[in-house]
Amino acid sequence: MSITINIFYTGENDNATRFMQEMEECGIADKIRKESGNLRYEYYVPVNDKHTILLIDSWENEEALAFHHASPMMKEISELREKYDLHMRVEQYTKVETNEEDEFIRK
DSSP: OOEEEEEEEEOSTTHHHHHHHHHHHTTHHHHHHTSTTEEEEEEEOOTTOTTEEEEEEEESSHHHHHHHHTSTHHHHHHHHHHHTTOEEEEEEEEOOOOOGGGOOOOO
16 A cells, blocks of 8 residues: 655745755755655645645555655755754555446546
8 A cells, every 4th residue: 555645845935945956956855766665756836835845755655654764864854854944744645445346437
């Protein structure tokens, strides 16, 4: 059962954007994308909130996510979040497996 986490990073001025850029430029984001069990690690900019960056982070299962949370990269991410004085809002979703008999058509 896969897990998707939406993390909203919010800060003053362009701090959230600068955090995202540093995550990409220093290679932390790519290291996370290459971790075993990572399905998605993508940043988005909400059109109605210039102070927030959305990270969509998906993992194959709880074990892969737990391994990621125990990795040294979490300390690096935490330090960058503090550097840019960001606040987080986290939403977690799990994918529900269905079979063809469970599907329906919307009109």
